[in-house]
Amino acid sequence: MRLSSLLFLVCFFTVAMSQCAAAAKARHFRWEVSNMFWSPDCEEKVVIGINGQFPGPTIRAKAGDTIVVHLKNGLHTEGVVIHWHGIRQFGTPWADGTASISQCAINPEETFTYRFVVDKPGTYFYHGHYGMQRAAGLYGSLIVDVADGDEEPFKYDGEINLLLSDWYHESIYTQMVGLSSNPFRWIGEPQSLLINGRGQFNCSLAAAHTPGAKQCAAAGNRHCAPVILPVLPNKTYRLRVASTTSLASLNLAVGNHKLTVVEADGNYVEPFAVDDIDIYSGDSYSVLLTTDQDTSANYWVSVGVRGRQPRTAPALAVLNYRPNRASRLPAAAPPATPAWDDFARSKAFTYRILGRAGVTPPPPATSDRRIELLNTQNRMGGGHVKWSINNVSMVLPATPYLGSLKMGLRSALPSAARPSDTFGRGYDVMRPPANPNTTVGDNVYVLAHNATVDVVLQNANALARNVSEVHPWHLHGHDFWVLGYGDGAFRGDAGDAAALNLRNPPLRNTAVIFPYGWTAIRFVADNPGVWAFHCHIEPHLHMGMGVIFAEAVDRVSELPKAAVSCGATATALMAGAGGHV
Amino acid sequence: MRLSSLLFLVCFFTVAMSQCAAAAKARHFRWEVSNMFWSPDCEEKVVIGINGQFPGPTIRAKAGDTIVVHLKNGLHTEGVVIHWHGIRQFGTPWADGTASISQCAINPEETFTYRFVVDKPGTYFYHGHYGMQRAAGLYGSLIVDVADGDEEPFKYDGEINLLLSDWYHESIYTQMVGLSSNPFRWIGEPQSLLINGRGQFNCSLAAAHTPGAKQCAAAGNRHCAPVILPVLPNKTYRLRVASTTSLASLNLAVGNHKLTVVEADGNYVEPFAVDDIDIYSGDSYSVLLTTDQDTSANYWVSVGVRGRQPRTAPALAVLNYRPNRASRLPAAAPPATPAWDDFARSKAFTYRILGRAGVTPPPPATSDRRIELLNTQNRMGGGHVKWSINNVSMVLPATPYLGSLKMGLRSALPSAARPSDTFGRGYDVMRPPANPNTTVGDNVYVLAHNATVDVVLQNANALARNVSEVHPWHLHGHDFWVLGYGDGAFRGDAGDAAALNLRNPPLRNTAVIFPYGWTAIRFVADNPGVWAFHCHIEPHLHMGMGVIFAEAVDRVSELPKAAVSCGATATALMAGAGGHV
Structure with a gap:
């Protein structure tokens, strides 16, 4: 466990007495999400607003504070969730705000309470994470200042x-x-x-x-x-x-x-x-x-x-x-x-983006596992265009993973085969896929608790010749060190793996892959939960460009009922009641 | 209990041996609801289709058949339900397909099974009953032929x-x-x-x-x-x-x-x-x-x-x-x-529409209760335009009534006050409302089991002078006799009530009120369940133009878990489980 996480947990579990907790504050917000008319660029359309505002209200807090958002869904027929982008949700994986992954979508007229600690100062934001609701305007800023008594390592007025x-x-x-x-x-x-x-x-x-x-x-x-x-x-x-x-x-x-x-x-x-x-x-x-x-x-x-x-x-x-x-x-x-x-x-x-000397911790010197993820554009069923990872396009289940995995439901993982840690060595990243057919799958990677994991994101040519796009990949629940970038195919242990920057890589939660290039990241699986890792381009995610990391779900503490009151988890829990309705 | 209902129940409960059941058949359908591009009037837009069709597939059955529709929600973020318009759902009130009333909306990627008997030949249809999904194209025909051996009372080729x-x-x-x-x-x-x-x-x-x-x-x-x-x-x-x-x-x-x-x-x-x-x-x-x-x-x-x-x-x-x-x-x-x-x-x-001589049963000669419903257009909060019934505009709850009432949840009825069976006698139906302010409420009328209920729907002037609109009111779970129509204010026992047609009124499930007029209907509350009664104009219902009839919910048999796996009913049932998630 990294030092910052440890400090955070100390604060968290000694909340009544410790110095850090004494300074920290709970900040409460009552929000209602609804559709409304708005003219962001002078052209009117229906946008998703919060409390009648677009973008949603800015949350401003101090490191160590607890944010409590009572989120009412005022949409008429649609579920909603909000993801707190960049907040790692240590100890509160059900508050990550990812439909089908960390919680059941909030039904219309229902209120779900997001309660989580913002443990680290920085510039964050929040946004919808269901369908393409982010693109409908469901977003806002989340700014975390340093805790009282702490200072940023730079000055400004x-x-x-x-x-x-x-x-x-x-x-x-x-x-x-x-x-x-x-x-x-x-x-x-x-x-x-x-x-x-x-x-x-x-x-x-x-x-x-x-x-x-x-x-x-x-x-x-x-x-x-x-x-x-x-x-x-x-x-x-x-x-x-x-x-x-x-x-x-x-x-x-x-x-x-x-x-x-x-x-x-x-x-x-x-x-x-x-x-x-x-x-x-x-x-x-x-x-x-x-x-x-x-x-x-x-x-x-x-x-x-x-x-x-x-x-x-x-x-x-x-x-x-x-x-x-x-x-x-x-x-x-x-x-x-x-x-x-x-x-x-x-x-x-x-x-040029590198960890700050004397501040950014260095990564573990070695990793326990390397997962290589080939990013390709594919076709399914003849005409449906998909993005695929190691030739499998991600689909999300009706029942969120966090609940179904914790409850050990067999239905949690729709596809029997576990996704692969690598892809065919001979793949020519410079050309359209030789076999562009893809399948869909859950793309759930189960990570050992506290394992140090390297992921190499390998870009490639899309379906059309001479096209390879930029993809910014975002990891939930963690920061990662960006160990390096390169052009063409990643050459593995024989070449690129040895040249990675272990000295002063930056910590981030989003890293880009350039056309025809690769990007290598490292993180410690120290946060029990189920976390999405995906291209942050909304239509690309909608087309399947992502994977899921399931980490030590057995170590997750009791889930709020509201996070599991849908699908197979609700059915299983209601059956457990034994009673007749 | 009316004869037809009784016959139906005999068939229903003796399914293994009776003549009627032997001829009846279960008809299975697998449907998936999804958004798709379609050009119904040559202009393309997004419509809600079923199995890639618009309108949805026609169901054709014989009286006494059991219809089984496995309905998968293929929408991305929206719930869905389907109402089987005109089918009374004796013994299966949870299959009436009304969100917030008879069941939890089906979440994306979930499948709900509608299973119900079509007990009576006739021309029916089905449609969405959540938000305004009907207006998005979620509808189709449901045709019930006479049972084998029976004949229609008219001939055609x-x-x-x-x-x-x-x-x-x-x-x-x-x-x-x-x-x-x-x-x-x-x-x-x-x-x-x-x-x-x-x-x-x-x-x-x-x-x-x-x-x-x-x-x-x-x-x-x-x-x-x-x-x-x-x-x-x-x-x-x-x-x-x-x-x-x-x-x-x-x-x-x-x-x-x-x-x-x-x-x-x-x-x-x-x-x-x-x-x-x-x-x-x-x-x-x-x-x-x-x-x-x-x-x-x-x-x-x-x-x-x-x-x-x-x-x-x-x-x-x-x-x-x-x-x-x-x-x-x-x-x-x-x-x-x-x-x-x-x-x-x-x-x-x-x-001119009257019951068929020798075929249509006459109504009970007297009623146990008369409910008079004034239809007005009102304003709420200064500018929100609503339709109101006895000055209360209907809002629907997050947790469907059928489950919450059956489970006796206190949260089932959001407003403490029961709606009124009548409205101020002096109300001038020919003028805009003197006090156009309205409130919202649940408008739940609790009906005694087997009570004979009269409802007088009283039309009035809308907010603008010299405007009174047509409203077709539709009752779920029942047919009703249309006892009469009149212009102006219904004069009650002193006048109009005595002149109602008890001899050969037609049985229907939808009856219109004409501008500035009234319409009187009678039905027997012989169908345990929770039933909507509302203006069938989609935007009018959306603006609150309806009431709810709750009938002998204690007599409803065990509800399918899938019908209650949301909101307060899910929470209560999961809490009953006692276990930790």
Whole structure:
């Protein structure tokens, strides 16, 4: 068990007396999820909001606090859950908010209570994790400050929070039907990018610098009013930037200003300065920005698309040097997003992210198991397009794993065969799959308690020639060390495995695989529960791009009844009652 | 207990040996509900289909058969149920298919088995009964023939089945948000009318007779291809006509042909001949048509809107006298739908529907209880528009009543006050409500076992002056006698009550109230269970227009676990298990 987990558990179990618990606080929230009309990019559609807001309310807490969210489902016929992205849920795996995995979806008009400790300061967010509800707008920020008396390993004078997303005008229902149809219908590129839930479709705040664009009308207090970020000159700001996009990989830059990266996914990293940062879906960063430029001007914050040929205009916000008027748009052109396919640049940025010296713990020197996961695009039943891992596309069960595995229900694992720890050595990652047929399966990997596990994510060519996509993989319940990246096929013990960075790798919960490349991560299976590990691109997960890690489920303490009151677990428990209804 | 119920129970409980049971058959169906792309009126949208079909498959059975439908929910995040409209569910109230009332909604990927006896021949249908899923296309026909050896009290040579519906291009999600929003957004009139799931938007099959319309292109085998009804000359056909519209009241006519009404809602009626029939949502009829016209021509079947100012073009089908080519469109103009607001004509038609002499049993001569239900449109919280019954707008609970009442859970009835059997005598039904404020409540009426109950449905003015709408009320679990209709306020014992028709009223499951009028029905509470009674207009029900009848729930036999595996019933049963999860 790592030190941080240990400290956390000490606090947790001695809650009445310990120093840490005395400072910690329970923070209660009453939320209701419902569909509502909203115009995030000036075009109205039905979005999923919380308490009538989009994005949902920001949770702000201190490390060690207990968050208690009483979540009422106000949707009419749909279940709902909320995943607390980046929170490891030590001791509370049923609060991870993953339908079919950690809990039964909350039925309409029901209330489920999420109760969990935010043990580690950092920039997090939350979002729906059922169907494609995240893409319908079910998300918000979760910011954890250091505990009282603790200090961040860097200084700043103020904060700016930027939750980034992409936005489709088509409903998620239509999107899901298309993805499941034969012939397959891809959702296409998003219509808009949003900053804190606001964007501008079909117009630009910087039309003068955007050929063919028309200037957005003054939006006043509309949902799509420009995001204004007031700052004072000659101060240092911490920009917290997180991406909950459905599809898009993003890049963020601030005109004339350098950015110093200091945090990634709730973990400190060795500071480094850049002109812009890449942010994949599921990533979060903190960057420091000093307002040391001409104080008579305002500056653009620009967010554009990378990794896929963009058909979506950049999102813009205004860094407003006070006392300049907020409405005074920057005269300069917004920073240009780097070429979408300049992957060398993306890699250069990503490779610079390393554990912070003296702060980030090093990984265990050796691992107990290596799981190699081949990412391919496949076809099933002739026309259904799927993403597959080692040639099996993940499907989720009606009864969530955490309950069914803990209760030892035979129905828990639909497929008899356990998934493979590796794939055929001869696989040519540079070409479309020779045999593109796939099957579906549960993709449940059972991990030994406290085992140190390496996972090598191997990218490959998709169904079409000369196409290999970016996939940001997100792990629930853990941070992992990113030990290395490479191009082409991972060469295993003979080559790449020996060259991994065991000295100062960063800790993260999301790691990207580049086209035709591989990424190696290491983590300790020290968190009893059932955890999803999946591509954070919403339609890719919907198409089966994920696996499940089941860890020491026998060590999980009693599950809340509400987490198991569906499917086979409910049936088994009600049968146990023996009584007649 | 009425004779038919008694006979049915004899069959039911002596299934192994009796004559009736020997002839009866169990008919098994495996259905999967899913969202899919479909173009019912040539415009594509996402519809709810069954086994890839829209409308769902037709069930055909014989009286006394047991229907077994294994219904898998293939939706991604939504629950689902199916109501078997007109089937009384004697002994199987948990199979009535009403979410929040008779069962827990079936979760995604789960399968629920509906098993029930169709005890009475007739023209029925089935449809979703959760949120507004019916309006998304979740419906189909259920036809019950007489048992072997029995005969219908009329003769015919062939059958034609016409399931009528209306169609919106807006998704039900958007519709539901609008209905729940403040300011309120009404769904408007439907874009198309459908016959057997087919219609033509923005064009006409009879453009030559329709000023401004363009002729529909040949649709070939598209979803919106015209409905062709092949017949032979000089035969008598039974047209089975049912309406599952979301909003529209309909009228059906066949060019040059008389229609003889012989059945309404699965009950025989005294035959009468008309040029056209009105069909409200929830109604079903059988009419006899004799193909005694010029055999060289085909004829239009025309379905138009009544009761609301129509903004929807009539639906057309072709009565194809063989051997004429089906593609030969009738030269004559389609029959014109009567004026939408000719309510005198509507009443004249409705009043002619009477029990069939010698077949339809008479009602009990007296009743044990009279419940008077005032139908008003109200406002809640300043801007939410609701429909209310005796000034309470119905809301449904998270835990279905059948389970919670049977288990005696205190949470079963959210509002402490029982709803009233009457409303203020002085209420002026001709004006907008003097106090338009409403509250929400459960509207649960507890009925004594075998009590004879009269219900007087009293219509009134809506929120706007000079507006009073048609509402077709549908009762689950029972047929009722329609004892009378009248204009203005029901005058009770002093007047109207004495003039009710106790001699030959028709048995039905759906009865309309006309603008500013009242309708009186009588039924025997001989079916233990919990039954909805509501306006069959989908958005009106969604806005609270209904009540619940709870009958002798203690006499209901053991409920299937799957019907109670949600909410408070699941929690209570799991707690009964005592064990730890």
